[in-house]
Structure formats: C-alpha cells, structure tokens
Amino acid sequence: MDKLQTYLTKAQDALKNFYTKKGRKGVVGIAAISLGLLYLQYQIRKHNGWLQKKSVRDEHIFITGGASGIGRNMALRFAKLGAKISIVDINEIALDKVIKEINSQFGDKTATGTVCDVSDPKSVKNAIQLCVNFHMKTIDILINNAGVVSGKQILNNTEESICRSININTTAHHWTVREVLRDMIQNKHGHIVTIASIAGWVGVRGLADYCASKFGAVGFDESLRFELRATKSNVKTTCICPYFINTGMFDGAKSKFPLLFPILSENYASQRIVNAVLQEETVVIMPIILNFAIMVKAIFPTSIYDNMMEFFGVSESMDHFKGRTQSS
Numbered sequence: 472m473d474k475l476q477t478y479l480t481k482a483q484d485a486l487k488n489f490y491t492k493k494g495r496k497g498v499v500g501i502a503a504i505s506l507g508l509l510y511l512q513y514q515i516r517k518h519n520g521w522l523q524k525k526s527v528r529d530e531h532i533f534i535t536g537g538a539s540g541i542g543r544n545m546a547l548r549f550a551k552l553g554a555k556i557s558i559v560d561i562n563e564i565a566l567d568k569v570i571k572e573i574n575s576q577f578g579d580k581t582a583t584g585t586v587c588d589v590s591d592p593k594s595v596k597n598a599i600q601l602c603v604n605f606h607m608k609t610i611d612i613l614i615n616n617a618g619v620v621s622g623k624q625i626l627n628n629t630e631e632s633i634c635r636s637i638n639i640n641t642t643a644h645h646w647t648v649r650e651v652l653r654d655m656i657q658n659k660h661g662h663i664v665t666i667a668s669i670a671g672w673v674g675v676r677g678l679a680d681y682c683a684s685k686f687g688a689v690g691f692d693e694s695l696r697f698e699l700r701a702t703k704s705n706v707k708t709t710c711i712c713p714y715f716i717n718t719g720m721f722d723g724a725k726s727k728f729p730l731l732f733p734i735l736s737e738n739y740a741s742q743r744i745v746n747a748v749l750q751e752e753t754v755v756i757m758p759i760i761l762n763f764a765i766m767v768k769a770i771f772p773t774s775i776y777d778n779m780m781e782f783f784g785v786s787e788s789m790d791h792f793k794g795r796t797q798s799s
C-alpha cells in the first residue's frame with residue numbers, strides 16, 4: 472500500500488513538472504528515445520526476417536528472368552517453402568537446368584517454365600497461359616526480376632541497347648502485370664514484386680539507360696501501389712532496390728568504401744527479398760545505409776548531394792565495369 476502511495480505521488484509530481492520547462496523537456500526526450508528504440512527494434516526484426524510471415528505453400532509464384540542470379544536463387548528458396556514455381560527466361564539452357572534442379576529437389580511438378588522474351592507482350596501472354604495451365608492455378612505472386620545492363624555512357628551506347636534496357640527493365644512490367652492483375656483483384660489475393668535497383672533512386676555515370684529504366688520501375692511500382700490503395704485492394708506490392716550483387720551482371724563494378732557499401736552476396740540478397748515478400752514489405756533499400764543518400768537528396772541542395780556522391784565514389788563505381796562474361 473505504501474509503495475502504491477509513493478508511486479502515485481511520483482506520477483503526480485511528474486505531471487506537475489510537465490507544466491514546467493524542464494519537465495516538458497524530460498517528457499519529450501523520453502518519448503523521442505522510446506520512439507527511436509521502437510523504430511530501431513522494428514528495423515532489426517524486419518531486416519532479419521523476424522516479423523510475422525505469410526505462407527506461400529501451394530502458392531503459384533511466377534518469376535521472370537529466373538534462370539540465373541537472384542531469380543534462380545529465389546525460385547529455389549520459394550520451392551523449399553512449398554510454392555509452385557513458374558520461371559520464364561530467354562536463356563533456354565539455363566532455364567531447363569534450373570527447372571530440373573528444382574524438380575529433382577522438391578518433387579516432379581514443383582516447377583515449370585518456358586522461354587519468353589518479357590519485352591514482347593505476346594510472348595508474355597503465351598508464357599503465362601502455359602504456366603497457369605500447368606499448375607492449374609492463376610498466379611498468386613508475380614516477381615518481375617528479368618533485367619539487363621549495358622554499362623555504357625550515353626554517347627557510347629547504341630539505340631538498340633538503350634531501347635532494350637528500357638523495354639526489358641521497365642516496359643515489360645506493364646505486360647506481365649496487365650496479364651495477372653485482373654485475376655488477383657478478382658481473387659482478392661495476390662502480390663506483385665518489382666526487382667528495381669538503388670539505381671532507381673540515384674543516377675550513376677555510365678548507367679543512364681539502366682537508371683532511366685530502374686527509375687521507371689520504381690515509379691511503376693509506386694503508381695501501382697496507389698491504384699491498389701485507392702480501391703482498398705488486397706493485392707500487395709513490394710519494390711526491391713539493391714546495391715550491386717555478386718551475380719555476375721555487374722562484374723567489374725567497384726565500391727570505394729566496401730565496409731560502408733558492401734557488394735551484396737547473391738544468397739544474402741535473395742534471402743532478404745524472400746523475407747520481404749513473406750513479410751509483405753512495400754519498399755526495400757539494401758543495404759539500409761543507402762536510405763541516407765535518398766534522404767540527403769530529398770532534403771539538401773543538389774550541390775551537397777552531388778559532392779557527397781562523388782566523395783563516396785558512387786559516380787566512379789562503373790569505371791571498371793565488364794558485365795557478365797561466359798564464366799560469370
């Protein structure tokens with residue numbers, strides 16, 4: 472009883488103090504620290520995949536460009552979680568190989584796929600129809616992952632290669648989404664994942680066509696999200712914006728401060744994306760520190776942002792770019 476009395480007196484004092492300048496400062500300070508700690512623990516849990524996750528067992532997951540790199544890696548991870556996998560790619564040999572790999576590990580009819588050029592709407596339509604017929608199920612999760620990079624500066628690039636980047640990395644997202652969205656809305660269930668890039672937020676020397684295409688992909692995802700929100704749709708979206716990943720696509724690209732901005736491993740990036748899908752995250756920038764660049768760009772004058780990007784070597788990161796070779 473005595474203890475309760477003391478506690479009530481203390482609470483009364485604190486409230487009285489709230490009306491003094493010192494008291495207010497104390498309360499605001501404690502509230503700010505508590506909010507900061509709450510945010511930090513949420514970020515740590517999210518980053519490590521410790522938030523509540525949805526099940527993808529028996530879900531039909533359609534992955535473009537899934538014959539290699541993070542697409543292949545994600546396909547294997549989702550298959551392990553019990554999903555039915557469809558993969559489309561232009562690389563027939565690698566595609567057959569990954570389908571066989573998944574089916575031998577997780578059961579005969581776990582994965583299917585077909586050769587498809589995602590920049591061709593007819594090819595996309597046919598491929599989706601084939602996969603839906605195979606699994607006898609409309610698509611639950613679409614992962615727009617297929618991508619290309621030229622790595623050429625504007626005047627050294629060709630018309631063909633510039634159009635290819637935009638068509639595959641951005642326009643193709645319209646073709647796939649337009650094929651699956653009606654069913655998802657009707658089923659009140661679905662998830663559209665955009666594999667964009669941090670190059671969809673910051674410009675880089677030597678990546679004009681790639682950055683234009685990835686800024687487009689980020690914009691596509693955001694517009695889609697707002698369309699879905701306006702109708703209170705149950706269909707989810709996730710936009711993934713990674714820094715360089717060691718899949719071979721960006722071979723030769725360099726990070727000036729690898730401790731701050733590490734080149735991500737294929738396994739880490741794929742696991743992080745799978746967790747982001749299962750946790751239904753909306754936008755993922757990785758590594759997390761790159762949110763800082765986006766914040767500086769939004770708040771400070773352009774000259775400060777430009778100098779910062781040059782200091783951190785972002786503008787020179789493509790100077791030794793080689794890209795994918797036969798061996799990578």
Ligand SMILES: NC(=O)c1ccc[n+]([C@@H]2O[C@H](COP(=O)([O-])OP(=O)(O)OC[C@H]3O[C@@H](n4cnc5c(N)ncnc54)[C@H](O)[C@@H]3O)[C@@H](O)[C@H]2O)c1
Nearest residue numbers: 536539540541560561588589616617618668715716718720
């Ligand atoms: N590797 C990185 O550093 C990095 C960084 C940020 C974002 N990304 C993005 O991640 C995605 C996957 O990249 P990755 O690193 O796994 O590269 P990757 O080259 O291993 O995979 C890309 C796949 O897309 C396929 N593809 C290309 N054109 C296609 C087309 N027209 N139709 C169908 N398939 C096609 C390729 O055959 C390949 O299998 C891409 O969208 C890429 O832009 C990669």
